[in-house]
Amino acid sequence: MKRTTDARHQAKNVALYGLLVALAFIFSYVEHMIPVPIPIPGVKLGLANLVNVVGLYTVGPAGTAAVAVVRIVLVGFTFGNTSSMMYAMAGGVLSLAVMVLAYRFRWFGKTGVSILGGVFHNIGQLSMAAFITETAGVFSYLPWLLVAGVVTGCVIGILGGLVVERITPVIRRI
Numbered sequence: 001m002k003r004t005t006d007a008r009h010q011a012k013n014v015a016l017y018g019l020l021v022a023l024a025f026i027f028s029y030v031e032h033m034i035p036v037p038i039p040i041p042g043v044k045l046g047l048a049n050l051v052n053v054v055g056l057y058t059v060g061p062a063g064t065a066a067v068a069v070v071r072i073v074l075v076g077f078t079f080g081n082t083s084s085m086m087y088a089m090a091g092g093v094l095s096l097a098v099m100v101l102a103y104r105f106r107w108f109g110k111t112g113v114s115i116l117g118g119v120f121h122n123i124g125q126l127s128m129a130a131f132i133t134e135t136a137g138v139f140s141y142l143p144w145l146l147v148a149g150v151v152t153g154c155v156i157g158i159l160g161g162l163v164v165e166r167i168t169p170v171i172r173r174i
């Protein structure tokens with residue numbers, strides 16, 4: 001009986017991770033299609049962060065990290081290049097690390113965790129840009145990107161909270 005339960009649990013996890021990767025990939029695609037009418041380089045909606053927020057509260061940090069890395073690599077190969085993958089990975093890893101800390105220590109609710117994710121994603125990408133260009137001048141964009149990270153992180157956090165609230169009972173029944 002234990003083997004059947006373990007196999008069912010593994011199948012459930014594979015299905016959930018596959019669903020999260022697919023959603024994150026689709027959200028990344030949609031985000032590439034939507035022009036952001038702000039004349040500041042690097043400002044994006046952060047739709048894929050919705051999957052990170054939902055993932056943290058449904059499959060946990062390890063599963064969410066795996067989904068994020070797979071998404072970044074897939075999106076990089078599909079819509080970008082090695083350079084865009086490096087920026088995305090720097091932002092994604094720093095963002096998720098901070099989100100996991102805030103989640104684990106319960107420093108903030110879902111919206112606060114998402115805002116931290118948006119802000120630190122921008123900091124990670126700017127840090128990578130400063131490293132590559134060997135200049136700190138790129139940080140002149142930081143104030144604008146912080147505002148954008150807070151606003152988009154707030155919206156994504158609210159949406160993520162609503163999704164988690166509705167999907168958690170469904171996941172528990174499976």
